[in-house]
Amino acid sequence: MHKEKSIESTNDQDQVIYYHGTKADLKPGDLIEPGYNSNYGTRKQASYVYLTATLDAATWGAELALGDGQGRIYLVDPTGPFEDDPNLTDKKFPGNPTKSYRTKHPLHVTGEVSNWRGHSPEVLKAMKDHLEELKRKGIEAIED
Template identity: 70%
Template sequence: MKTIYYHGTKADLNIGDLIEVGFTSNYGTKRKSKYIYLTETLDAATWGAELAFGDGKERIYIVEPTGYIEDDPNVTDKKFPGNPTKSYRSKHPFKVVGEVTNWQSHSPEQLETMKNHLKKLKEMGIEAIED
């Protein structure tokens, strides 16, 4: 069975578009991205869409990696052995092959809790995305 990968964002993309490194990151300090991220879970992609910078519509795309992907070290470290969120990153483009149009947002309370957590990390000098 083929693995389905998702990418959550506020970017307006079309089928066939490539998501590539080098654009302003959706998170953190808004620097140019060295990696792009994808996940096997709708929940992680939902967080990606909800927490991305910008005023665009929250979107979840179905993507295909065009090269090597590795575990996302931002969520896979000594605190989270393995890769429980099934999140990955790559320096190779992802091709948009579809869009999930019917997905459930997190509750306003969950979203506020996550934003407060990210704010505290930032105040402590911890970058949400480590490239």
């Protein structure tokens, strides 16, 4: 069982900025919802949408998302509770240092980050090669 995070804050200084990396062309006011094909594995219908509190994790999402479009990073507000992303936490990265989360509730797009920098071509290729190796081994994203 995963612990859900509260999205309520009693102090404006406690506000966290959340990001979502993708190749989808969205605009403020749009909702990012579960139910679309996943960007990973066998591309089955995703039960969750993903968000992060780090620009680096969002950059990976923008760079690794499937499709021909330009990678984009959006500022998002969760509309319901969320939990640690088990694909990036637990045994892989104890304590969730990537601040990566998932939710079954929509994410509300509030803006776009326009000045982000991608990873170097070598680092990006190494990550894509690693993901291909996981795919060959039949290792899928955790969606339960």
